[in-house]
Amino acid sequence: MATATDLRPERVGSRFGLWVVTAVLGLFLFAAGAPTPLYGMYAARWGFTPATLTVIFAVYAVALLATLLVTGSLSDAVGRRPVILAALALQSLSMVAFLVADGLGWLFVARIGQGVATGLVTAAVAAALIDHQPANRPGLGPLLNAVTPMLGLAFGSLVAGALVQYAPHPLRLVYALMLAGFVLLAVAMLRVPESVAERRPVDLHPRIGVAPETRAMFWVALPCIVACWALGGLFLSLGPSLIRQLGHSTNHLLGGATAFALCAAGALAGVLVRGWTSHRAMLTGCALLVAGLVIAVTAITTAHVVLLLVGSVVAGAGFGAAFLGAFRTLVVAADPARRGELIAALYVVAYLAFSLPAVVAGLLTTRVGLRATSVGYAVVVAMLAACSIAAAARRQRRTG
Incomplete structure (x- = not known):
C-alpha cells in the first residue's frame, strides 16, 4: 500500500528551490484561472457565443497537450532549471499578448502561448518538486503537486473577478501583475540549483509512457483523474455563466465564486488527507465528488445559488483528495529515471479531460441550454467517479 513515506528523493535539491518551484507552479495555474471571470466581458465586448468561449478555453489545453507530448521528458535530458526558465519567458510574452489584445485573434x-508555456513547464515543475523535497518529508513533493495547482486556479479566478469588478482597467491590470510575477520568478529561478545530475541527448519525439510495473495502477486511477479534471473544466469554462444565470447577476466576482469554491476546497482537502494512504484518499475523494455533484445538480434544477456553492465545496474537497491519492499512487511506484514520462502521461490525461468535455458542453449549450448541459455533464462525471471507486475497491481486494 502506497503511503507518503514510500517516496524518497533521488536527486539533491534545496529548500529554496522547493518553494521557488512551488511558486512557479502556483502562478502558472493562477494565470490559467485568471481569464475565467473575464470571459463574460470579452464576450460582451467582442460578441462571441458560449461555444466560442469554450473553444478559447480549450485552445489553451490543446496547446498545452501538444507541447507536453513533445517536451514531457525534456527536463530529464537537459535539466529542470533551463526548461522552467524557458517556460517563464514564454509565459511572460503571453501576458504581453493579453495586455495588447484588442480582438478575438489576439x-x-x-x-x-499560455498553453505552450504551461505544457513546457508542467512535467519539469512536477518532477522538480519531487527532486527538491526534504529527505525527512518524502510526501511533501506529491502534496505540493496536488494542492498548488488548485490553489492557483482558485485564487486566479477569485482575484481576477475582484479586479474586474472593482479595480480600474479590468482587462489589463491582472495581466500586468502576473507579468511582473513571472519576471520575478525567473530571477529567483537563476538561484535554484539544478537537481538533475546526469544529462542525456535531447529527444523531442513524444516521450510519455506508463511503465509495465505501474500500468495496472494507472488504469485504476484513470477514471478518477478524468472525473476530477473534467469537473474542473466545467467549473472554469461554464461555471461563471451558470452561477450568474442562476443568481440573475452580472457581478464578475460572483462569476469566479464557483471556481474558487471548487479549487480552494480541493487544496484544503489535499492538506487534510496528506497523512492518509493513497487508496483511502482516492476512494474518499471520489465519494465526496459524487456527493458534491448530487448537491450541484439539485441546485441547478432548483436555481439555488447558495446550494450550488455548497455543492462546489463538497465536490472540490473530493477533487483534492482523489487527485492527491491518484497522483501519489502513481509517482510512488515510478522508476525515478522515468518519472517525467509518467507525470507527462498523467497530465496528458488530465488536460484532455479538462478541455475536450468542456468544448462539447459549450456546443451543447447552444442546443439544449446551459442548465441542461451542466446537469448532463455532472451526471457523466459522477458516473466516472463511481467507476473509480469500484475499480480501486476491486484492486484492493485482489492485492490485500
Whole structure:
C-alpha cells in the first residue's frame, strides 16, 4: 500500500528551490484561472457565443497537450532549471499578448502561448518538486503537486473577478501583475540549483509512457483523474455563466465564486488527507465528488445559488483528495529515471479531460441550454467517479 513515506528523493535539491518551484507552479495555474471571470466581458465586448468561449478555453489545453507530448521528458535530458526558465519567458510574452489584445485573434494568440508555456513547464515543475523535497518529508513533493495547482486556479479566478469588478482597467491590470510575477520568478529561478545530475541527448519525439510495473495502477486511477479534471473544466469554462444565470447577476466576482469554491476546497482537502494512504484518499475523494455533484445538480434544477456553492465545496474537497491519492499512487511506484514520462502521461490525461468535455458542453449549450448541459455533464462525471471507486475497491481486494 502506497503511503507518503514510500517516496524518497533521488536527486539533491534545496529548500529554496522547493518553494521557488512551488511558486512557479502556483502562478502558472493562477494565470490559467485568471481569464475565467473575464470571459463574460470579452464576450460582451467582442460578441462571441458560449461555444466560442469554450473553444478559447480549450485552445489553451490543446496547446498545452501538444507541447507536453513533445517536451514531457525534456527536463530529464537537459535539466529542470533551463526548461522552467524557458517556460517563464514564454509565459511572460503571453501576458504581453493579453495586455495588447484588442480582438478575438489576439485572445487566441495569448491563450495558445499560455498553453505552450504551461505544457513546457508542467512535467519539469512536477518532477522538480519531487527532486527538491526534504529527505525527512518524502510526501511533501506529491502534496505540493496536488494542492498548488488548485490553489492557483482558485485564487486566479477569485482575484481576477475582484479586479474586474472593482479595480480600474479590468482587462489589463491582472495581466500586468502576473507579468511582473513571472519576471520575478525567473530571477529567483537563476538561484535554484539544478537537481538533475546526469544529462542525456535531447529527444523531442513524444516521450510519455506508463511503465509495465505501474500500468495496472494507472488504469485504476484513470477514471478518477478524468472525473476530477473534467469537473474542473466545467467549473472554469461554464461555471461563471451558470452561477450568474442562476443568481440573475452580472457581478464578475460572483462569476469566479464557483471556481474558487471548487479549487480552494480541493487544496484544503489535499492538506487534510496528506497523512492518509493513497487508496483511502482516492476512494474518499471520489465519494465526496459524487456527493458534491448530487448537491450541484439539485441546485441547478432548483436555481439555488447558495446550494450550488455548497455543492462546489463538497465536490472540490473530493477533487483534492482523489487527485492527491491518484497522483501519489502513481509517482510512488515510478522508476525515478522515468518519472517525467509518467507525470507527462498523467497530465496528458488530465488536460484532455479538462478541455475536450468542456468544448462539447459549450456546443451543447447552444442546443439544449446551459442548465441542461451542466446537469448532463455532472451526471457523466459522477458516473466516472463511481467507476473509480469500484475499480480501486476491486484492486484492493485482489492485492490485500
